[in-house]
Amino acid sequence: MTVHGCFNVNLFRRRNTAAAAAADPNPVRDAKTPSAEPRDVEAYYPCAWSSRSTKAVDQPPPYSGASGLPKEIGETIKATVLEYSDKLTEISRWIWQHPELGYAEVGAHKRLTDLLESEGFEVERGYKDLPTAFRAVYKHGSGGRTFAFCSEYDALPGIGHACGHNLIAVAGVAGLLGMRAAMRKYGMDGTAVLIGTPAEEGGMGKAVLLDRGGFLGIDACMMVHPVGDYAGVAPGTACVIPTLAVVELGIEFFGRPAHAGVAPWEGVNALDAVHLAYGSISALRQQLHPTDKVHGIITHGGKAPNIIPDYAAMKYFIRAKTANDVEALVAKVQACFDGAATATECKVKYDVAPMTYDLRNNGPFCDEFAAAVSALWNRRTWIALDNWDNAGGSTDFGNVCYAMPACHPQFGIPAEPGRGNHTPQFTEKCGTAKAHEYTFEFAAGMCAVGAQFLANKDFADKAIKWWKEDMKGAAV
Numbered sequence: 001m002t003v004h005g006c007f008n009v010n011l012f013r014r015r016n017t018a019a020a021a022a023a024d025p026n027p028v029r030d031a032k033t034p035s036a037e038p039r040d041v042e043a044y045y046p047c048a049w050s051s052r053s054t055k056a057v058d059q060p061p062p063y064s065g066a067s068g069l070p071k072e073i074g075e076t077i078k079a080t081v082l083e084y085s086d087k088l089t090e091i092s093r094w095i096w097q098h099p100e101l102g103y104a105e106v107g108a109h110k111r112l113t114d115l116l117e118s119e120g121f122e123v124e125r126g127y128k129d130l131p132t133a134f135r136a137v138y139k140h141g142s143g144g145r146t147f148a149f150c151s152e153y154d155a156l157p158g159i160g161h162a163c164g165h166n167l168i169a170v171a172g173v174a175g176l177l178g179m180r181a182a183m184r185k186y187g188m189d190g191t192a193v194l195i196g197t198p199a200e201e202g203g204m205g206k207a208v209l210l211d212r213g214g215f216l217g218i219d220a221c222m223m224v225h226p227v228g229d230y231a232g233v234a235p236g237t238a239c240v241i242p243t244l245a246v247v248e249l250g251i252e253f254f255g256r257p258a259h260a261g262v263a264p265w266e267g268v269n270a271l272d273a274v275h276l277a278y279g280s281i282s283a284l285r286q287q288l289h290p291t292d293k294v295h296g297i298i299t300h301g302g303k304a305p306n307i308i309p310d311y312a313a314m315k316y317f318i319r320a321k322t323a324n325d326v327e328a329l330v331a332k333v334q335a336c337f338d339g340a341a342t343a344t345e346c347k348v349k350y351d352v353a354p355m356t357y358d359l360r361n362n363g364p365f366c367d368e369f370a371a372a373v374s375a376l377w378n379r380r381t382w383i384a385l386d387n388w389d390n391a392g393g394s395t396d397f398g399n400v401c402y403a404m405p406a407c408h409p410q411f412g413i414p415a416e417p418g419r420g421n422h423t424p425q426f427t428e429k430c431g432t433a434k435a436h437e438y439t440f441e442f443a444a445g446m447c448a449v450g451a452q453f454l455a456n457k458d459f460a461d462k463a464i465k466w467w468k469e470d471m472k473g474a475a476v
């Protein structure tokens with residue numbers, strides 16, 4: 001399901017308008033890419049905590065959490081995730097063996113919600129009138145903050161779970177189980193939520209849920225995503241890097257048919273408009289920033305060579321660093337289509353899908369995640385929030401980042417060189433024992449951030465403040 005609308009500025013409206021008063025600019029960080037599994041090396045590369053100095057650390061810091069989450073809470077989360085790992089692996093493998101496309105994830109939805117119900121969570125199936133969405137909730141005490149995890153479970157056409165969403169599905173469940181255990185044991189007031197979000201691979205499930213109020217009442221959110229041979233992230237390490245904002249543009253040209261041999265002068269050639277627009281955009285590309293991506297296809301080019309095409313159509317993806325940048329780029333690209341229509345005397349019509357926003361990972365969450373996975377599992381995290389070298393893709397979790405403090409670390413699983421996400425070889429890797437082992441480790445790290453957010457008001461305030469400052473630069 002793609003929700004299309006007319007081409008106007010309202011389509012670019014922000015779901016968040018809380019561009020709050022801000023003090024400091026965003027921290028800018030960078031670090032080197034981890035090159036090997038951290039358990040196999042003695043000297044670690046600089047990452048989260050060390051990226052602020054030039055000195056590499058050779059031992060992970062003791063687990064205090066970047067902002068002080070007590071060690072025993074982390075250990076409770078770790079033990080809980082391990083306790084459930086066999087059960088969760090079984091569900092992940094079922095999802096992996098039965099790939100379902102976006103908005104048709106019926107089997108995955110059933111297995112995940114069955115488990116959550118059997119574990120005693122309050123579960124809403126078919127959440128917000130999306131049949132394969134769900135929400136599971138655990139409340140403890142009275143009041144407190146609300147932290148959510150997102151699960152994904154849709155597959156890709158023809159190549160199954162080539163993006164590892166079977167792993168993301170159970171990572172979210174592991175996060176919720178870990179949170180409940182910690183909240184119960186240490187009397188942490190607040191609410192932990194798991195949102196089952198369908199159709200990430202086209203369909204923008206999270207954007208639809210946001211529009212329908214599916215994230216209302218949630219203060220912050222996280223998910224983790226597996227990657228292979230991507231961004232230089234070695235198996236067993238994580239990275240937190242941005243992804244691009246993107247909008248899908250449909251373009252139709254309307255002309256007039258005529259006999260192409262007998263009376264071509266009577267025709268208005270819509271295919272010529274496509275040809276000119278394609279060429280104009282190719283010329284425009286030379287003037288674009290490396291992070292601007294404009295790529296399209298011709299979906300209709302006429303019916304027969306002896307009929308002047310009266311109708312032709314194209315589809316383009318327009319990506320850039322931020323939602324604002326996409327808007328500016330769309331205007332330039334649109335000029336190419338308008339110009340082609342003028343030159344050929346065609347009429348042009350646009351359809352634009354809701355925007356997928358850029359991924360704006362929350363700085364304090366990144367630090368806490370890195371500290372947690374280091375202390376719990378001796379795993380390294382590369383935090384590079386302004387590194388755009390590998391930011392060619394996009395995710396609908398970007399829209400969540402515009403609505404609240406949020407974070408989307410990616411963790412490496414074993415993969416063949418050049419055969420990462422969206423390849424059949426990666427599908428194979430997403431069913432392996434090693435992929436599951438890493439999934440639970442990084443899910444526990446994600447859970448530790450959530451626990452810290454509930455337990456520590458200073459940390460939560462810091463994350464919220466960071467987000468507000470960040471959004472000041474991002475929102476229109």
Ligand SMILES: [Zn+2]
Pocket residue numbers: 162163201421422
């Ligand atoms: Zn994908």
Ligand SMILES: [Zn+2]
Pocket residue numbers: 163164165200225
């Ligand atoms: Zn994915």
